[in-house]
Amino acid sequence: MGRKMELKDQHAWDPPEPMAEGGIAGLSPYLQDRLEREGIPKSAPAPLPQDQDQLLEELLQAAFTE
Amino acid sequence: MIGGTDLQAMTAALFAPGLVVLPDAVNPAPQPIPLQHPDHPMMAADDLPDPKTGCIIGVIDDAIPFAHERLRRGAARSRVAALWAMDVAHDPQGPGLDLPAGIELRGARISGWLRDLERGRIATEDGIYRAAGILDMNRQTTHSAAFAAGHGAAVSLLAAGFAQDDPRGADLPLIGVNLPPRILADTTGTLAPGVMIAAVLFVLTRARRLCRQIEAVRGLPANSVRLPVVLNISLGLTAGPRDGSSLVERFLDAVSGFDAPDLGPVRIVLPSGNHRMGRLRADLPPGRFLGWQLPPDDRTVTPLEIWGPPLSALPASPMQVTLQGPGLPPVTTGFTAPGQVARLRDPSGAELARAYYTPTPRVGSGWRECVTLILNPTCPERPGDPWLTAGLWSVAVAPGAQPGDYALSLQRDEVLRGFPREARQSRLHDPAYRDLAPDGFPIPYDPAGSPSAVQRADTINAYATGTTTLRAGAVDRLSEGCVIYNSLIGQRQGGDVMVRVDSAPFDGGMIVRGRGSGSFGIMSGTSLAAPWATRWLAQAMAAGARPADRAAMIAMAPADPRHPDPILPGPPAPAYR
Missing domain, CATH: 2.60.120 (Jelly Rolls)
Structure with a gap:
């Protein structure tokens, strides 16, 4: 039988820790969450740049340059 | 940091294939591919669109029925230039070796299967999907490509389906992406943004390659063919910043505003969303x-x-x-x-x-x-x-x-x-929130001065709050009023343009095409409004229109003082509903 996990009066937030998948709102929280839950290593060769302007520039180059 | 800015590097970083496709779909070593591959032409030379009057329709969705008769010229000439099926067993001999997963099908190959269908070498349309690997019942996945009337069939054929002898279809080729069933199944859409950006990259790179093929076949100067692109994305999120700052929205805005030297303008159509009353x-x-x-x-x-x-x-x-x-x-x-x-x-x-x-x-x-x-x-x-x-x-x-x-x-x-x-x-x-009025009818908008924190306003598709995308909402055919589920831009706006989707306020649904030629289904939602707007816009751009921005696209729609949000012409009323 599985353990029943319910909040009790001692439940609490752990001290926060840095996100492994950077901090791109709307993208990396969900990606990190799913990767952790499913135990799947990310197959990308390198992380995306966290600066959105730089990331957008690279995306546009990928779309319009070859 | 990404080492290069090529398609295979970016899509691999965005895509996280292990999360969204089966292991046999993953391309173990994405690599650059030649601009024009003699073994894998995008379309047969005779099927290419006219360089002056062509417009590429892009569709990112689920299980696009690429063999459907409405995506052909005549019986055996495909109007599909390229299709990326993300969750299909990877083919190391296929053309899509730059993709992180799945396969790419190109129009010339699809036309070959259609000829085999005509000659009886393939018994049915279903056989084409099996031959292509799109349908493989041995794979442990949701076989949405086998659905009789799926979302992708309805959307892609509303956007790009034309009768085989309709001359309009000749200059409106389709570039599509079949998203993995796992992405569609996860309605939270939490993994969708990266996959969707990768899909947009695919449509744009293939659109540019199609232009280069037209130049090569017709002996035209390099970069002289710049077909416009109208891209339909009948997908959405119900959570996000809703101020245009999300990565997807900024990317779509950047693409729409980019003046490419080798591609025409790109315009993107999205649905308004269906969650006005969802209490989300x-x-x-x-x-x-x-x-x-x-x-x-x-x-x-x-x-x-x-x-x-x-x-x-x-x-x-x-x-x-x-x-x-x-x-x-x-x-x-x-x-x-x-x-x-x-x-x-x-x-x-x-x-x-x-x-x-x-x-x-x-x-x-x-x-x-x-x-x-x-x-x-x-x-x-x-x-x-x-x-x-x-x-x-x-x-x-x-x-x-x-x-x-x-x-x-x-x-x-x-x-x-x-x-x-x-x-x-x-x-x-919120106890102060009410769905229904005392007479039993739904309350369509937030009452003035309501103490409820829960709201109907500002429920627009969270992909659709950038500055350039065209948002399509739904009205019912009887009252021509915005349908009750249609998410709202601000307090009351249902969309930039509206499309007749439902039959009546309490009779939802429109007749749409199914996967097999001649089949049909009944569906509802703003997902169906967007492709009709895409079809309308693509035909206008094929005829030379070049709307510079969202306002210019809206201005192209017929004005009617009775409707603050313009209603597009069509679709034809069904004869038997």
């Missing part, structure tokens, strides 16, 4: 608690995004979020810096929820804080998995946060027909 959206000042109803038997996580007011600079102290379970004391996060994750644990140490703090720059200048809460399921998927008690929880932005209204939005979390996933939709709960 609220505005809340710091310190005020709001109910959050978590249903039992939910085997999936439940995400909620909380976006702070615009700030000129990031605050020294991050916003904190308080969560309270039924009968339990409130507990508040302790973020200290951007890019952090906190985990809520019970006394035994089991993890119950996560909170991510990811402040985001606004377009232009300034910042908004964001906390994404992801709660564990209320029913364990496996024995031993942690789970939450279902019931009425509550959530608040802790006092001390920057003053202003904080925008809460829940991600959609439902089960789509045909997709076996045990999701249950949670809802925000």
